[in-house]
Amino acid sequence: MKLDSKIPSGPLGQKWDKHKFDLKLVSPANKRKFEVIVVGSGLAGSSAAATLAELGYSVKSFCYQDSPRRAHSIAAQGGINGAKNYQNDGDSVQRLFYDTIKGGDFRAREANVHRLAQTSVSIIDQCVAQGVPFAREYGGLLDNRSFGGAQVSRTFYARGQTGQQLLLGAYSALSRQIGLGTVKMYPRTEMLDLVVVDGHAKGIVVRDLVTGEVSSHAADAVVLATGGYGPVFYLSTNAIGCNVTATFRAFKKGAAFANPCYTQIHPTCIPVSGDHQSKLTLMSESLRNDGRVWVPKRKEDCSKSPSSIPDADRDYILERKYPSFGNLAPRDIASRAAKEACDEGRGVGPSGYGVYLDFAEAINRLGASKIRERYNNLFDMYERITGENAYQQPMRIYPAVHYTMGGLWVDYNLMSNLPGLFVLGEANFSDHGANRLGASALMQGLADGYFILPYTIGHYFASSKQARPKVDHAEFRKVEEEVSARTQRILAIKGKKAPRSFHRELGKLMWENCGMARSKQSLEANLKLIPELREEFWKNVNVTGEGSDLNQTLERAGRVADFLEFGELLSLDALTREESCGGHFRVEHQEEGECKRDDANFAHVAAWEFQGEGKAPLRHTEPLVYEEVHMSTRSYK
Amino acid sequence: MEKGMNLTLIVWRQKDAKSKGSFATYAARAVNPDMSFLEMLDVVNDDLIQRGEEPIAFDSDCREGICGSCSCVINGVPHGGQKATTACQLHMRMFKDGDTITIEPWRASAFPIVKDLVVDRSAFDRIIQAGGFVSVRTGGAPDGNAILVPKEDCDLAMDAAQCIGCGACVAACKNASAMLFVSAKVSHLGLLPQGQPERDRRVLNMVAQMDAEGFGSCTVTGSCEAVCPKEITLDNISRMNGDYAVAMVKGK
Known part of the structure; x- marks a missing residue:
């Protein structure tokens, strides 16, 4: 397999403009002849489907939810970055680019990240034009706030519901096209496999989640915007339905999976309360603008009421360790600091796995009403879940799996190594390296969908000239049969355990052995235990009901089956990457508790190629060549 | 035990x-x-x-x-x-x-x-498809700060835009009216300068679709507001009724 990143030549700042000029075009009259399948309706998927339809392509859009408006981008809270420099505080495209590269611990592709920063300004304009109600100042101008890993205020926000408002913007654009008949929408439909004909991605096989019907859809290109794989850890801030199936099925059909071990553990989530828990809830990073993270200096104070512990006996861990960024240190660093304090026995709350996020000082300084205006919905959510009032006592928070930087490998055109397969947003690997900065996921999803794919997909159509097969092509038939057979196989087991119970067991293995601290030993344990669990799944899972109607247990089982394979790939990638970088922390590779990168041996993307069932996947590398940035040791001290 | x-x-x-x-x-x-x-x-x-x-x-x-x-x-x-x-x-x-x-x-x-407890709410999607948007295509938008929006208007628009489209308002209403849902979107866009060019046709088209879907009439009992998880208020319904009347008078 050849991984050609297709990065354009020329100076970094001019690559994208040059590339846009070099890309071939499809004439307006010809665009409607091309059909595009878009899977997923989050920020990347909705924005791509709407924009491609506006351009004149025929689009089919698929989502597993009952409406495209419910994709999990909706839950993003804090904001979206844009290098507008409206605050006159020294921001620029160059600075956003550099912050993102550095935040990713120098493991992202330079040219992609620069393009992302350039595009960020157009995204803000586009969203405003759609009627996204970003926060405003009294003079009517857009307001900004700061976010982790940055020393400027470049984050645009709509209270604590920025993802919701951006997604509703993209959804409204998509809805407009559906109303015009240029997009055909398939809600409650799950992609179960990719169809590759003559080496090109030419369609998908889906299951109608209401009728159980398995059917094929052919197209000239397939776009996957299916999000990340956080729920491989079972507990995460992702939605219950988020899954790896679409990207993992594509992997099994030949698409390379890049850097699966880069997973982001978000520092500010509500701690686990018990075994019944189905998900964890994020408390937006924006809270760290006004909240101070601390634990008691002494173990014996941990059970005391926080208000009875005087300031002198508190350890403000981030302010102490990272004075120049303080509470706004990047996520991976803040998470490890919390874990370290809890591992020392200084954690708070019933489980001992929690640290305080304290607003007392900000409430004193700004007044409770200002804090309420900024974060009210988050404080309310916290109270509903924990029964505690964070205006009166500090929040308790602990890190949780939140985002996955790894994903299907794509070139500069966002096309995978399989021609005709494009991958957008969290589902691809390209922009965040080993750690994503806050407010950058929304930016990337919308950059990919509104402003990058619409240019690059045309080039593929204009240059590949690969005919679109019909759905009665033998390959579609074959894949449909495979999908149906797999469903039947799962239904026929009728074992003793619910799919959720396997999912929970897998999650425990992933969190314990491949979570915030990974070692050779723990990862090798996973490589042994995950296949055992998988074997048990295929003997002992119990899926009730049948395949011919709405069967949520069957949906869950199919997703868990893929996670049970994918978890092994993730662990293998983590074992092979013998360095620490960003969210990937190998205990063997550290310096005073910080990540110790090995640029000599690991300044590359690792992309895995499927070799067949029961065979070890093959690891390929794409060297990360930095033309402009100097790879340095990340410091937030 | x-x-x-x-x-x-x-x-x-x-x-x-x-x-x-x-x-x-x-x-x-x-x-x-x-x-x-x-x-x-x-x-x-x-x-x-x-x-x-x-x-x-x-x-x-x-x-x-x-x-x-x-x-x-x-x-x-x-x-x-x-x-x-x-x-x-x-x-x-x-x-x-x-x-x-x-x-x-x-x-x-x-x-x-x-x-069981799963229902088909695609009628809500079709109402949005009928007019719940600003017709701007990707690209060519003016600078975000070129459109000034008074903070008070923006806050009110955001109050309405918070609707999550769950349908509780319909479920609570004895007439199964969708007025709270529809009015939240009409208000959100109607309160912002970006929404003005299509303000009349938006409300007419969305209400027409709402009626075509078979939702009942609003008799202002307020049961919708009482159960709304995002606290969308009846003010939005008044605002929509006003917009609807104006659009009808204009005969657009």
């Missing part, structure tokens, strides 16, 4: 849209007060699967009150009656040991039942 509450659940079971449904009774044992309502249902479902029975189908996804998937009527009230709270954010500490809880789907002819 495990700690926790023991509850009796009376749950609507219906195989599919065509079948006749009925209530079934289940015991929920050792319920931890820190569980969310849907996590309690997860545990009941795992028990059912264990026994080889079909679990209760219900919609849920984000489980943090923002996606709008969850949709069950709990003891006669959509989302269960805690102020500004979706079913997924309702926690079991709101109930007490020995309680009997009735769980039903949204009931409205415009929201046909798919299975």
Whole structure:
């Protein structure tokens, strides 16, 4: 397999403009002849489907939810970055680019990240034009706030519901096209496999989640915007339905999976309360603008009421360790600091796995009403879940799996190594390296969908000239049969355990052995235990009901089956990457508790190629060549 | 003996849209007060699967009150009656040991039942498709700060834009009216300068689609506002009625 990143030549700042000029075009009259399948309706998927339809392509859009408006981008809270420099505080495209590269611990592709920063300004304009109600100042101008890993205020926000408002913007654009008949929408439909004909991605096989019907859809290109794989850890801030199936099925059909071990553990989530828990809830990073993270200096104070512990006996861990960024240190660093304090026995709350996020000082300084205006919905959510009032006592928070930087490998055109397969947003690997900065996921999803794919997909159509097969092509038939057979196989087991119970067991293995601290030993344990669990799944899972109607247990089982394979790939990638970088922390590779990168041996993307069932996947590398940035040791001290 | 509450659940079971449904009774044992309502249902479902029975189908996804998937009527009230709270954010500490809880789907002819507690809310999507947008194509937007929006207007627009499209307003209304949902979108865009060019046709088209979907009329009882998990207010309905009247007078 050849991984050609297709990065354009020329100076970094001019690559994208040059590339846009070099890309071939499809004439307006010809665009409607091309059909595009878009899977997923989050920020990347909705924005791509709407924009491609506006351009004149025929689009089919698929989502597993009952409406495209419910994709999990909706839950993003804090904001979206844009290098507008409206605050006159020294921001620029160059600075956003550099912050993102550095935040990713120098493991992202330079040219992609620069393009992302350039595009960020157009995204803000586009969203405003759609009627996204970003926060405003009294003079009517857009307001900004700061976010982790940055020393400027470049984050645009709509209270604590920025993802919701951006997604509703993209959804409204998509809805407009559906109303015009240029997009055909398939809600409650799950992609179960990719169809590759003559080496090109030419369609998908889906299951109608209401009728159980398995059917094929052919197209000239397939776009996957299916999000990340956080729920491989079972507990995460992702939605219950988020899954790896679409990207993992594509992997099994030949698409390379890049850097699966880069997973982001978000520092500010509500701690686990018990075994019944189905998900964890994020408390937006924006809270760290006004909240101070601390634990008691002494173990014996941990059970005391926080208000009875005087300031002198508190350890403000981030302010102490990272004075120049303080509470706004990047996520991976803040998470490890919390874990370290809890591992020392200084954690708070019933489980001992929690640290305080304290607003007392900000409430004193700004007044409770200002804090309420900024974060009210988050404080309310916290109270509903924990029964505690964070205006009166500090929040308790602990890190949780939140985002996955790894994903299907794509070139500069966002096309995978399989021609005709494009991958957008969290589902691809390209922009965040080993750690994503806050407010950058929304930016990337919308950059990919509104402003990058619409240019690059045309080039593929204009240059590949690969005919679109019909759905009665033998390959579609074959894949449909495979999908149906797999469903039947799962239904026929009728074992003793619910799919959720396997999912929970897998999650425990992933969190314990491949979570915030990974070692050779723990990862090798996973490589042994995950296949055992998988074997048990295929003997002992119990899926009730049948395949011919709405069967949520069957949906869950199919997703868990893929996670049970994918978890092994993730662990293998983590074992092979013998360095620490960003969210990937190998205990063997550290310096005073910080990540110790090995640029000599690991300044590359690792992309895995499927070799067949029961065979070890093959690891390929794409060297990360930095033309402009100097790879340095990340410091937030 | 495990700690926790023991509850009796009376749950609507219906195989599919065509079948006749009925209530079934289940015991929920050792319920931890820190569980969310849907996590309690997860545990009941795992028990059912264990026994080889079909679990209760219900919609849920984000489980943090923002996606709008969850949709069950709990003891006669959509989302269960805690102020500004979706079913997924309702926690079991709101109930007490020995309680009997009735769980039903949204009931409205415009929201046909798919299975058990799952309903088809695609009518809401079709209303948005009829006009719930600003017609701007990607690219060519002016600078974000070129459009000044007074903070007060923006805050009001945001209050309306928070709607999660769950449909509780319809489920609560004796007429199954969708006015609160439709008016939230009409208000959101009507309050902003970006929404002005299409203000008249938007309200006319969305209301026409709402009527075509078979939602009932609004008699301003306020039951919708009372159950809305995002606290969308009746002011939006007044605003929409005003916009509708103006658009009718203009004859657009």
